[in-house]
Amino acid sequence: MATPYSREQLEQFMEQFVTACRNAGLKVTHQRTEIYRQLLVITDHPSAETLHKRLLPALPSISLDTVYRTLATLEQHGLVTKIQTAESQARFEVAHQPHHHLICSRCKGVMDFYWPAIDSVDLPAIAGQWGQVDSKTIVMYGICNSCSNS
């Protein structure tokens, strides 16, 4: 998820990002930092294409495939999460504390929410028999208020 942070927090996150890249052996390029910064700043969950459009003013020559490639790289290193929605386009967000998704079937908007009660609940026995579970997310579909009021 991404929430508006203060300038100081933002800088701190960016520094952490740079450190994480260095530790992972990733070069810290202008494109990568800007993509990550966008994901930090933006409060929605943009697709690669949306992200690309928003980056163009700051990096007029950035290409869509670099956005895709960067997101894939960052995802491999756990710095970014890919959200699978029912539509064709994937959405992205910076990896954060556990949270869940409310997706509007009409406008396709994704809203994050927290539900600590669920995060801390024990998994059913069957999950342990199946294998090793790495992540657990609740996905709810419905119609958001702004859609149903229009």
Place this chain on the structure above:
Amino acid sequence: MATPYSREQLEQFMEQFVTACRNAGLKVTHQRTEIYRQLLVITDHPSAETLHKRLLPALPSISLDTVYRTLATLEQHGLVTKIQTAESQARFEVAHQPHHHLICSRCKGVMDFYWPAIDSVDLPAIAGQWGQVDSKTIVMYGICNSCSNS
């Protein structure tokens, strides 16, 4: 989800399907019944392409786009559910009682499981403020035992 049913149960489900189609004003074509039957019989969650391959012996002339079209139609009428996985291909299953998904990051296999404790839990307040929630599914990612043992 789909579990192996007895011949009688299967026939009963097929009859219900035919009735549901009629009620929805959908024509009951050979292709549609076979697609639905496959989804009832099959214990995994096939993609449109997999489904198409499995249907070919029974319907040698069925085309892949008919499978796509039929699945889309049935989904619109709530007879089939589209499962969004992290890979590119969508997976399908017949609509059933509430259940959740364990997805293996390695082999991409989808396993269903039931978790009534979660199904009956109250939604957090934020969900009510957001809008009307129609479905709630838990998606867990991990590595299944057969993958980690090989």
Place this chain on the structure above:
DNA sequence: TTGACTGCAAACGATTTGCAATTGC
């Protein structure tokens, strides 16, 4: 300097669509 990273353009795979022929009702 050098390998990682980028931009470009072209390829790709999954899914959708227009159209004429076919089929259920």
Place this chain on the structure above:
DNA sequence: GCAATTGCAAATCGTTTGCAGTCAA
């Protein structure tokens, strides 16, 4: 018979890839 549905082929869309030039370390 008529409208819905199908099969075919071509198009579309999101995403990925090969390659040559560029840039961070």
